[in-house]
Amino acid sequence: MTAVVALLFTGLSLRETQRQSEIAERGQMTDRFSRAVDHFGSGDVLIRLGGIQELHSIARDSERDLPAIAAMLSAAVRKLRSFEAPCQYKRIDMETKALLDALATVDAGASVDLSNSCLHLMSVRHARLRCAQLQFSRLNAAILTDADLTGADLSSVHLGAPDQPDTHPVGATLTGARLVSARMGRARLTHALLQKADLSNADLRGADLTGAYLKGAKLRGTNLTGTVLSGADLSDTDLAGAFIKDADFRNASITRESAIRSGAVDTDTYKQTTIC
Structure with missing residues (x-):
């Protein structure tokens, strides 16, 4: 009986110690978060940069705080790079880059909202932006090599001439973007402007490219298995070695047969995957 009571007492003591440790750890995290937010809201850009790094560190340490931090960082990007037509930004400034x-390293899913942002020349290799919201954003000449954009929303609404993207007020544009080896399975790219974009060896299985403008794009070795290309403009597109099994070419500028004659391969099998 004495041994049993001692064992129970020890178990309860350990549980209480663990609870107190968790409370103390959460208190420390709250203090870190409050300090980071103060720095993030500073009027001094150098202090703000420090706040960004502090929030990034907390996001990596605390899954509980990740969505809120991703939302804050996203809002800051949208404020700095507000959508205007045409986008006048010529480079990515230091704060936006940070x-x-x-955002590209915390894998926060749909909490990353960069919609309606001017992000021309954005360069983030190996970015983890699964299920990110990028509707109506301008990503011309962006470098997103090896990025994970699985399930991301890069859709747009066409309101103007596709070969003159800055003549209409909204539209996700990726003209000249480098998306080599990017993972974009089941991404939403409806009416996206991808003229001369490099999507070589990218994984676009099950992606929705309805009405997308892909004139002059590189799709060499790209996996288009199960991809919706209905109404897409694929004129002058390099499809050598692209996999087009079960791809939907209805009303596209070229037929499946034309794609095969251009070097596309009607093999591979689309597999449903969980993305978010």
């Missing part, structure tokens, strides 16, 4: 680098 924000994008932080």
Whole structure:
């Protein structure tokens, strides 16, 4: 009986110690978060940069705080790179770069909302932006090599001439973007402007490219298995070695047969995957 009571007492003591440790750890995290937010809201850009790094560190340490931090960092990007037509930004400034680098490494899913943002020349290799919201954003000449954009929303609404993207007020544009080896399975790219974009060896299985403008794009070795290309403009597109099994070419500028004559391969099998 004495041994049993001692064992129970020890178990309860350990549980209480663990609870107190968790409370203390959460208190420390709250203090870190409050300090980071103060720095993030500073009027001094150098202090703000420090706040971004502090929030990034907390996001990596605390899954509980990740969605809120991703939302804050995203809002800051949208404020700095507000959508205007045409986008006048010629480069990515230091603060926007820090924000994008932080968002691209925490894998926060749909909490990353960069919609309606001017992100021309954005360069983040190996970015983890699964299920991110990028509707109506401008990503011309962006470098997203090896990025994970699985399930991301890069859709747009066409309101103007596709070969003159800056003549209409909204539209996800990726003209000249480098998306080599990017993972974009089941991404939403309806009416996206991808003229001369490089999607070589990218994984676009099950992606929705309805009405997309892909004139002059590189799709060499790209996996288009199960991809919806209905109404897409694929003129002058390099399809050598592209996999087009079960791809939907209805009303596209070229037929499946034309794609095969251009070097596409009607093999591979689309597999449903969980993305978010």
